[in-house]
Amino acid sequence: MTLLVTSELSRRFGGLNAVDQVSLVLDRGEIRAIIGPNGAGKTTLVSMICGRVAPSSGRIVFEDEDITGMRPWQRVRHGIVYTFQITSIFGNLTCFDNVALAAQRSDTWATGRWWPRGHGHLAETVLAVLDRVGLSGYGDARASTLSYGHQRLLEVAIGLALRPKLLILDEPTQGLAEDEIVSFCALARDIAREATVLLIEHNMPVVMEIADRITVMDNGRILAEGSPAEIKANAQVQRAYLGT
């Protein structure tokens, strides 16, 4: 079942075609990885999907609804959630408050009310999410005092608390230690059981292990698309990107 379609989506910055006529189809429940060299247009593409960057031309359809002109906060409500490449948690707030900000938002949407349900209910949700990403016990810690790896996990926790249908992870394993990467892969598979995951990633072993399908971008265009095995075997991809 199709979740998201971009048709001939382009974004120009001055004379540069950062993203050039990209048509992408995402199925519900898959883990899709976007790979490509630096400057290939991966982040610009997902920024257009989540609404941080307006497209120069083209259309975006999410769950059969045209969302091309929709504002970013409205897209979050529709279930498109972006976690940042550069960790941008609220450093001065506690981990609890970081996740609570997201949880109270999705709670008001779920109940259709202006005000989130009582504090007990919120706390329960927040603690469950922190537990899920492996940050239980860190609720009272100020976010800026966490290690880098834990900050990345907090970023994912914030995304999860928004109850996404499409979770966009922009280089989630960058800067993580080996064992942290292993637990991240398990977490990503766990998330994919209830949401679609769109992943920008440079770490090839991670991509090969968790992605259902891979989209390869180069110079703003889609170069190839297929299963990990197909991409590995694709001669064009090897020339342009894998470097053999």
Add this chain to the structure above:
Amino acid sequence: MTGTTPRRDWLLHLGVIALLFGVQFVLPAYHYSNFSKIMVMASFAIGYNILIGYTGLLSLGHAMFFAAGLYGAGLTVHHLGFDPLSGFLAGLLAGLCLSIAIGLVALRTSGVSFMIVTLMFAQAGYLLTFYFGELTRGDEGFVLKEELLRVVVGDTGFNLIEPAARYNLALLLFTVCLLGSLILVRSAVGRVLIAVRENEQRTTMLGYHAFLYKLLALVISGTMSGAAGATYALLFTYVGATFAAIQYSILPLLWVLLGGSGTTLGPLLGTMLMFYLVDFSSGETSSYMLLVGAALIILVLWAPKGILGTLREKWVPWLP
């Protein structure tokens, strides 16, 4: 866990209010009157703090909201013969309407532009008081007549300018503003305001329409400032253009920075210290602003987070 044990906050705030209620029975007359003024001005500062301290918006034009309340109450009581309560509501309404109108325009900017836009609007407001000089009598201002400030309750009544009435009404305003700000910053909405202060773009990506939250903060802030202005006119009877001037946009900034921006009790502490600093130094020397300036430089150098902000960072992390 953050927010699950709010009783400590409430005890502290109710304790401060109880203390302010209690000291009226022991204060000498001079300080008695000072305290009334400080509590009204602290309410103004609490309103200002919601914007700068909790939402991260620095306004240089808050005098216009204070003046909106001041004139909203003063003009209606003086010229239209409103009773004090209706006058107060007129002032409150003036602050509310003005902050909605200003917010819709000024919040399209941010940072330095926001400071300049609010400053310009406040200057326009200041000049308006001269333009309508026949009604406001500009700089000279006007004084509300004592008989207009009589409140009748049942068979008896009292006058707003009686010291006890003045003190306790100022305390009432202060209590509402202080507890209102505590409830706000501890609420779900307050959490979003703080998030906007910390990182507006990230807050948007959490599904919040940041503009609406900034507008809400400005309206609450402007309305509180208006309520303080209205109360000032009714309790201290003087209504003049000085209160619309730039000085009264800068003062709440200084009070809040001194006490601790982004702390609920900072505005009271800052207002009180600054008031007595000016009071003390003007008795010692004619260049008392020099001492105030020196105090501010010390503050900026060694305690940029203000007194309570520094205290919270070092020793009392639960301070709201």
